[in-house]
Amino acid sequence: MRYLDGEMTEAERTGFEKHLEDCDQCRRALEEMRALRCLTGSVAMKDPTDRFWEDYWKSVYRRIERKTAWIMIVIGAVMLLVYEMSRFVRFFGEITVEKTAAVILGVGFALLLVSVIRERAHQYKTDRYKDIQR
Amino acid sequence: MYSRMKMMDAEAGISKDVLIAWKKGNVRAFEMIVKNNMRMAYSIALGLVGNPDDAKDLSQEAFIAAHHARKSFDVKKPFFPWFYRILKNRCINFILGKRRRREISLDVLVEREDHGAAPDRLVMKQENREALWRALQSLSPEHREIITLREFHDMPYREIAAVLSISEGTVMSRLYYARRALLKALRRDGAVHGLEGDE
Ligand SMILES: [Zn+2]
Numbered sequence: 537m538r539y540l541d542g543e544m545t546e547a548e549r550t551g552f553e554k555h556l557e558d559c560d561q562c563r564r565a566l567e568e569m570r571a572l573r574c575l576t577g578s579v580a581m582k583d584p585t586d587r588f589w590e591d592y593w594k595s596v597y598r599r600i601e602r603k604t605a606w607i608m609i610v611i612g613a614v615m616l617l618v619y620e621m622s623r624f625v626r627f628f629g630e631i632t633v634e635k636t637a638a639v640i641l642g643v644g645f646a647l648l649l650v651s652v653i654r655e656r657a658h659q660y661k662t663d664r665y666k667d668i669q670r
Numbered sequence: 671m672y673s674r675m676k677m678m679d680a681e682a683g684i685s686k687d688v689l690i691a692w693k694k695g696n697v698r699a700f701e702m703i704v705k706n707n708m709r710m711a712y713s714i715a716l717g718l719v720g721n722p723d724d725a726k727d728l729s730q731e732a733f734i735a736a737h738h739a740r741k742s743f744d745v746k747k748p749f750f751p752w753f754y755r756i757l758k759n760r761c762i763n764f765i766l767g768k769r770r771r772r773e774i775s776l777d778v779l780v781e782r783e784d785h786g787a788a789p790d791r792l793v794m795k796q797e798n799r800e801a802l803w804r805a806l807q808s809l810s811p812e813h814r815e816i817i818t819l820r821e822f823h824d825m826p827y828r829e830i831a832a833v834l835s836i837s838e839g840t841v842m843s844r845l846y847y848a849r850r851a852l853l854k855a856l857r858r859d860g861a862v863h864g865l866e867g868d869e
Binding site for chain 1: 697701704705708709712713716717722726730733734737738777778779780781782798799802817820821822826827842845846849852853856
């Protein structure tokens with residue numbers, strides 16, 4: 537393996553070549569591997585176009601920007617909601633365990649809603665993308 | 671020709687200052703990092719998932735995930751091995767999960783441009799290239815990645831060991847088994863001549 541990949545030192549090479557002279561097994565194994573290397577060495581992965589690479593970073597940047605925007609929207613919405621709900625509860629008298637539970641429940645539902653909307657939006661995005669690819 | 675580009679060349683343009691700036695959230699620094707590593711990221715992802723569109727998506731997502739996880743990056747270490755763990759996770763989850771929406775693309779391998787150096791070799795037919803790609807895609811992810819790094823990037827063992835965070839000894843033995851598996855897959859396919867062997 538190292539012999540084939542040029543990873544042996546000069547001394548190791550000489551030693552190995554000497555061993556090859558009287559070891560059928562190693563010689564046969566080497567021949568096979570050499571044939572395979574010849575095959576894999578004659579091809580390369582297709583190089584995408586310059587356009588592909590120009591778009592690459594722009595697309596990464598856009599997605600980072602959008603993700604940040606989303607996070608800010610969600611945080612803002614949740615804060616506003618919590619504030620409004622606590623005001624609502626306070627308006628109807630002093631804080632009780634029951635009311636606190638109601639607030640927590642409300643926030644939980646709101647979060648769930650936001651999460652579902654996000655998932656839908658994501659699905660929509662990938663579905664649309666799929667159509668374009670075809 | 672990017673496919674033969676060495677990994678160290680990719681890292682060469684990135685100084686520690688850039689990595690530090692990026693960690694603080696500098697987007698320009700991140701742009702430099704992405705542009706220096708995108709070709710490598712894309713082609714390893716392609717080796718793993720088999721389809722150019724998926725490879726582009728997954729490598730981009732990995733860069734985005736890396737950007738959000740930059741606080742856990744150690745600037746004293748090279749970027750690519752750290753990033754590669756994120757990329758590999760995504761590719762493997764993708765392969766195992768049902769998100770896979772496109773088939774393996776067969777039109778990925780091309781004749782090497784510098785191949786003229788060995789005129790005695792047969793020019794490889796398109797169907798043989800497809801057979802090779804199919805055989806590669808039938809291997810385990812670990813075998814696929816090591817073949818991609820070694821054969822399509824001409825990476826020395828030392829660099830492969832760094833990227834995969836394994837020892838050079840493991841590189842050697844894994845490469846051996848990967849090549850044996852590839853040979854076996856090619857024989858099973860029967861499409862590539864000259865590899866029939868005499869087992
Ligand atoms: Zn022997």
